[in-house]
Amino acid sequence: MAFEPPFSPEEERRLLARAQRGDRHAFGELVEAYKERAFAGALSLTQNYDDARDLSQDAFVKAFKAIKRFQLGRPFYPWYYRILRNLCLTHLERHGPKRRVSLELLVEVEHVQFEAPTGDVVEDIQRQQMAAHLRVAIEKLKPEFKEIIAMKHFEEMSYEEIAQALKIPIGTVMSRLFHARKALGELMREHVDGR
Amino acid sequence: MDRTERGANQPESAGGLGRLPDQRVMKVKHVEPPHEKMMAYLDGELPEKARLQFERLLEKHPEWRVEMADMAALIGATKQLKLKPPAAKVWDRYWEEIDNKLGRRMGLALALAGALILIGFGFYKVIMYADNDFVKLGIGLLGTGMLMLFTVILRARLLELRRDRYRRIRK
Numbered sequence: 001m002a003f004e005p006p007f008s009p010e011e012e013r014r015l016l017a018r019a020q021r022g023d024r025h026a027f028g029e030l031v032e033a034y035k036e037r038a039f040a041g042a043l044s045l046t047q048n049y050d051d052a053r054d055l056s057q058d059a060f061v062k063a064f065k066a067i068k069r070f071q072l073g074r075p076f077y078p079w080y081y082r083i084l085r086n087l088c089l090t091h092l093e094r095h096g097p098k099r100r101v102s103l104e105l106l107v108e109v110e111h112v113q114f115e116a117p118t119g120d121v122v123e124d125i126q127r128q129q130m131a132a133h134l135r136v137a138i139e140k141l142k143p144e145f146k147e148i149i150a151m152k153h154f155e156e157m158s159y160e161e162i163a164q165a166l167k168i169p170i171g172t173v174m175s176r177l178f179h180a181r182k183a184l185g186e187l188m189r190e191h192v193d194g195r
Numbered sequence: 196m197d198r199t200e201r202g203a204n205q206p207e208s209a210g211g212l213g214r215l216p217d218q219r220v221m222k223v224k225h226v227e228p229p230h231e232k233m234m235a236y237l238d239g240e241l242p243e244k245a246r247l248q249f250e251r252l253l254e255k256h257p258e259w260r261v262e263m264a265d266m267a268a269l270i271g272a273t274k275q276l277k278l279k280p281p282a283a284k285v286w287d288r289y290w291e292e293i294d295n296k297l298g299r300r301m302g303l304a305l306a307l308a309g310a311l312i313l314i315g316f317g318f319y320k321v322i323m324y325a326d327n328d329f330v331k332l333g334i335g336l337l338g339t340g341m342l343m344l345f346t347v348i349l350r351a352r353l354l355e356l357r358r359d360r361y362r363r364i365r366k
Contacts, residue, residue, distance in 0.1 A: 040278050061296045159240050174231035
């Protein structure tokens with residue numbers, strides 16, 4: 001899934017202003033624009049398609065209820081992501097994850113695929129294997145590392161958006177990404193070395 | 196005083212016996228690359244000016260290239276990973292369901308407010324016009340009990356919210 005920037009900041013601001021006046025149709029346009037990204041975010045956190053759908057919807061409901069508190073002029077998605085993250089963490093705390101990496105690595109790999117097959121069967125298989133190893137390695141990362149990798153690569157968020165969503169300085173985003181990637185690289189090397 | 200001068204002026208005992216001053220000069224301290232900037236550079240998040248500055252710095256430190264190349268390869272591989280799109284049915288009625296939930300909540304809130312007003316008014320009327328003291332007492336106790344129950348539930352809910360460690364995120 002690739003996420004195109006859905007609106008110009010001006011357009012988004014107009015829709016948000018209308019939503020703040022109670023216009024559900026305007027809010028619906030925001031939902032349509034961000035639903036895939038929201039779903040990806042929830043899926044990264046919960047690793048369950050049904051939960052991801054329900055929780056991303058519930059987060060939109062909560063976002064609409066709280067929309068009057070939203071500061072116009074700021075981007076919508078990082079603000080929404082905080083609500084979504086909160087819901088997902090609460091859900092995981094109450095119900096526990098439905099799948100665990102130690103259970104079936106193959107199931108985890110189901111979520112991941114390389115975007116464009118090359119047409120070369122052997123190369124495609126190697127890439128699939130590499131994808132599987134990478135996914136497993138990502139699953140083994142500390143939660144905060146896993147989250148920032150997912151935000152950067154699966155949700156395609158910019159540093160600025162990540163910083164706003166997690167309420168951390170941009171320097172911390174860079175530093176956390178570096179440590180996450182370093183840990184990921186070490187896990188991949190361990191795998192290649194057969195350790 | 197630069198590193199060369201410092202090396203040459205150090206007493207021989209500091210460098211160890213038999214070590215020539217030149218050898219001490221050759222031992223250049225390894226400078227760690229600015230990892231944060233490296234991330235921003237590889238992710239294309241550095242503004243033009245900062246990017247050029249970083250590239251100039253890279254030219255001065257060729258020893259960083261191996262780490263850069265490793266990191267770039269990892270980022271390249273990770274970038275190719277995509278979440279598999281869900282089945283199209285995931286999006287069926289996605290917004291409609293949200294819209295329904297929003298409508299339902301609003302309807303419920305309005306209905307609840309209306310019911311509370313009616314119940315309050317009903318209790319008031321019954322107490323005012325009932326000609327039997329027992330009926331008045333019963334209605335009064337029922338009303339008070341319901342009010343107490345409502346307060347207890349509300350207080351429990353507020354406490355639960357206060358204990359919610361993610362509540363700041365919600366705001």
